[in-house]
Amino acid sequence: MSNQKAISGAKRPRARKRRFYQIGPDFSGGRPGFWVEDESILPPYRVDRLPASTPHVPYVFDKKVGSLPRDLEVCYHWWLISDRTKAVFERLDPEAFVFVPCDVRMPHGIYDGPKYWLCDVVRVLDALDESQSRLRIGIRNDVRYIDHGRKYYELSLGDKLVFREAAIGNAHIFRMAYHDAGIICDQEFKDACKSAGLKRIWYIDVLKL
Structure with missing residues (x-):
């Protein structure tokens, strides 16, 4: 009898909370040897998200100028990603992204490397638990900003972000509402990228910015 009471009174272990990370390109590696050949193809600066209807983006790769792109690089406020990066992203969370193919050429010879894509994280979630x-947190009063008159988040070293998991649901990656540059992924997304051997990506634990 006493054993039954002990078993029934035992506390159940708490479900582990998901871990989240700020994700982005690793800027180490020296001077880049790649650039957009015709910037007029790109959407105007004030277009927040990359339209899927964007024409093929012409890129020049030249290793004589600098390092060639790895799996994830910055392209203005989007990402330039390799074909294998796209495969991982699409497998994990296809609804989170827009991909636009790049037409790559080299100044000398013919490019025969992997395909590259312009990529944008288009899912935006208002999921931050501001109280935790x-x-x-402020209201933008500078008319030079797109979000003039609206709430915004400003992140600094030593900040901490806590997210409401109910607002995230099954999503593995998203942009933060009120902080467009803040792209957040969960542990599963990070682990999948690591397992695939994707290079040139950094992750910062949002609890220890």
Whole structure:
């Protein structure tokens, strides 16, 4: 009898909370040897998200100028990603992204490397638990900003972000509402990228910015 009471009174282990990371390109590696050949192809600066209807983006790769792109690089406020990166992203969370193919050429010879894509994280979630987080929250009063008159988040070293998992649901990657540059992924997304051997990507634990 006493054993039954002990078993029934035992506490159940708490479900582990998902871990989240800020994700982005690793800027180490020296001077880049790649650039957009015709910038007029790209959407105007004030277009927040990359339209799927964007024409093929012409890129020049020249290793004499600098290092060639790896799996994830910055392209203005989007990403330039390799074909294998696209495969991982699409497998994990296809609805989170827009991909636009790049036409790559080299100044000398013919490019025969992997395909590259312009990529944008188009899912935006208002999922931050502001009461549990540590960051600056304000109203943008500078007319030079697109979000003039609206709430914004400003992140600094030492800040902490706590997210409401119910607002994230099954999503593995998203942009933060009120902080467009903040792209967040979960542990599963990070692990999949690591397992695939994707290079040139950094992750920062959002609890220890």
